[in-house]
Amino acid sequence: MRLGPKSTTLLVLAALIALTPVFFPSSFYYRVGSLIFINGLAVTGMVILIGYAGQISLGHAGFAGIGAYSCALMPVHWGVPVLLAAVLGALISAALAWLVGRPILRLKGYYLAVATLGFGILVYMVLMNEAWLTGGPDGTAVPDSGLRDMAKAIGINLKNSEFWYWFCGIVLTIGAWLALNLHDSPTGRALRALHGSEIAARTVGVDVAKYKLQAFVISAVYASVAGSLVALQNQFVTPDIAGYMHSIEWVTMTVLGGAGSVLGAIFGAGILTLLPQVLTRFAEYEQLLLGLIMMLVMIFMRDGLLPQVLRLIRGKDQ
Amino acid sequence: MSALLSVEGLGITFGGLRAVHDVGFKVQPGEILSVIGPNGAGKTTLFNMISGIYRPGTGRIVLDGEDVTAMRPDLLARRGMSRTFQNLQIFQNMTVLENAIAGYHLTESGSLLADLFSLPASRGRARAAKDGAMELLARVGLERAAETEAGNLSYGKLKRLEIARALALKPKLLLLDEPAAGCNAVETEEIDRMIAEVARSGVAILLVEHDMKMVMRISNHIVVLDHGEKIAEGDPATVSRNPDVIAAYLGTETEALHA
Numbered sequence: 389m390r391l392g393p394k395s396t397t398l399l400v401l402a403a404l405i406a407l408t409p410v411f412f413p414s415s416f417y418y419r420v421g422s423l424i425f426i427n428g429l430a431v432t433g434m435v436i437l438i439g440y441a442g443q444i445s446l447g448h449a450g451f452a453g454i455g456a457y458s459c460a461l462m463p464v465h466w467g468v469p470v471l472l473a474a475v476l477g478a479l480i481s482a483a484l485a486w487l488v489g490r491p492i493l494r495l496k497g498y499y500l501a502v503a504t505l506g507f508g509i510l511v512y513m514v515l516m517n518e519a520w521l522t523g524g525p526d527g528t529a530v531p532d533s534g535l536r537d538m539a540k541a542i543g544i545n546l547k548n549s550e551f552w553y554w555f556c557g558i559v560l561t562i563g564a565w566l567a568l569n570l571h572d573s574p575t576g577r578a579l580r581a582l583h584g585s586e587i588a589a590r591t592v593g594v595d596v597a598k599y600k601l602q603a604f605v606i607s608a609v610y611a612s613v614a615g616s617l618v619a620l621q622n623q624f625v626t627p628d629i630a631g632y633m634h635s636i637e638w639v640t641m642t643v644l645g646g647a648g649s650v651l652g653a654i655f656g657a658g659i660l661t662l663l664p665q666v667l668t669r670f671a672e673y674e675q676l677l678l679g680l681i682m683m684l685v686m687i688f689m690r691d692g693l694l695p696q697v698l699r700l701i702r703g704k705d706q
Numbered sequence: 707m708s709a710l711l712s713v714e715g716l717g718i719t720f721g722g723l724r725a726v727h728d729v730g731f732k733v734q735p736g737e738i739l740s741v742i743g744p745n746g747a748g749k750t751t752l753f754n755m756i757s758g759i760y761r762p763g764t765g766r767i768v769l770d771g772e773d774v775t776a777m778r779p780d781l782l783a784r785r786g787m788s789r790t791f792q793n794l795q796i797f798q799n800m801t802v803l804e805n806a807i808a809g810y811h812l813t814e815s816g817s818l819l820a821d822l823f824s825l826p827a828s829r830g831r832a833r834a835a836k837d838g839a840m841e842l843l844a845r846v847g848l849e850r851a852a853e854t855e856a857g858n859l860s861y862g863k864l865k866r867l868e869i870a871r872a873l874a875l876k877p878k879l880l881l882l883d884e885p886a887a888g889c890n891a892v893e894t895e896e897i898d899r900m901i902a903e904v905a906r907s908g909v910a911i912l913l914v915e916h917d918m919k920m921v922m923r924i925s926n927h928i929v930v931l932d933h934g935e936k937i938a939e940g941d942p943a944t945v946s947r948n949p950d951v952i953a954a955y956l957g958t959e960t961e962a963l964h965a
Contacts, residue, residue: 566822573821574814581808584797593783593812
């Protein structure tokens with residue numbers, strides 16, 4: 389039986405998640421792995437927004453902040469179980485994305501970029517300044533989710549870093565599956581159509597404002613869940629999670645890896661999460677090299693790293 | 707007999723320039739009405755007002771008994787209006803087949819959650835749209851190019867793809883903006899045949915076209931614009947004898963008018 393591109397992508401992703409630990413020299417790498425998966429999840433949401441719908445956001449870390457702080461604050465203040473708090477956080481992010489998205493998605497290009505950037509900074513400022521609630525710049529503790537104990541109860545006894553590696557890996561795979569489903573669905577087609585030509589999309593009956601908003605809301609939920617995962621794993625959050633550098637990182641990962649494909653963007657998340665670890669040996673030149681690599685990729689591989697690498701491999705086959 | 711489309715006193719100005727002024731006409735189901743006129747006469751502007759892309763400054767557009775003046779294009783699509791563009795509006799980022807399927811947006815779209823989880827309902831709707839799109843591609847002779855990236859097609863094929871996408875909406879009114887522009891004689895004849903066939907099925911067609919032979923051959927009715935105003939209208943024979951029309955086209959296309 390021939391596998392479709394969707395099944396192939398999912399299999400490749402699952403195989404990478406399952407097999408990479410074989411090469412881990414120490415358990416530290418499980419932590420790097422889960423960080424890649426969390427970034428990968430947020431970036432999968434960005435693929436829906438940037439790659440499918442052709443819109444931009446420089447403020448999605450704001451939704452990650454909401455997802456993270458929901459896990460921290462709701463259990464303490466309202467006695468909500470931590471996992472339910474993550475779900476509620478995603479719902480709040482969705483609602484907020486809907487409210488914010490309605491006016492700002494009318495904007496295009498850099499206007500939209502600046503408006504979303506403003507939104508992200510707003511969330512960051514609230515988390516920083518409302519110290520009575522959020523703990524301010526020092527951050528706040530997140531209660532134990534009890535997930536690892538649940539796993540223990542069914543006989544899966546893992547070290548903390550290992551547990552979160554697998555848990556985040558599974559969440560990422562589900563996230564990728566949903567995004568791939570969406571790509572070939574009527575909604576995905578409408579999103580890609582309005583990306584290709586807004587005017588033509590309108591004339592075939594696509595309610596452009598509605599579909600842009602849907603993409604924005606879905607990607608906000610991905611970012612929110614990613615933020616919740618960070619909070620659950622670290623059992624601690626600081627406002628940095630909502631910082632605009634995070635938002636920009638996610639856009640960079642998406643574009644660098646290949647905004648059009650889920651696997652490409654996750655690949656970009658992997659590279660940009662790993663590179664700083666590798667480049668630390670160059671000490672003060674780390675940021676310089678990182679910037680240089682990004683510029684070179686964008687100049688010479690405009691479709692992103694993964695599509696370009698695949699093309700090279702296919703080219704050699706012939 | 708009530709017209710499918712009735713345009714009354716339509717006008718628009720761009721920065722003081724009267725692009726279209728007081729233009730009116732009616733189109734019956736199954737009729738092919740062509741709008742002709744020299745370059746810059748306001749033909750495409752007229753199309754853009756009828757299809758909801760520009761908001762008219764004056765006048766009224768009535769589609770099937772409903773006032774649809776300045777209505778959003780996606781809502782006009784729901785009411786049975788469909789169009790193609792002078793400079794092609796193809797979804798370059800999609801395959802030929804997906805471009806055609808996009809034309810089925812109104813029948814294939816449903817709930818977002820069904821799409822996210824790829825539920826049978828969502829897949830069923832998508833499959834029906836795909837089957838319809840394949841049939842349409844076969845009808846315009848593009849079935850072999852179905853899996854090609856749309857951006858890689860020749861100009862003539864893209865023109866046909868755009869018509870296929872417009873037909874996917876099963877429109878009551880089809881606006882074609884220079885469907886034969888840039889096409890060779892064989893392709894033009896094919897498009898010609900296709901338009902006539904669509905009209906025979908009861909669709910009202912509004913056509914802007916520079917190829918006068920084609921216009922004279924297939925139109926039931928012709929409206930002539932010059933400097934944004936209607937200077938003549940009637941059947942092809944009447945219009946081609948009209949001295950104002952000949953003056954407007956002086957030296958450029960007069961021979962073509964009499965062809």
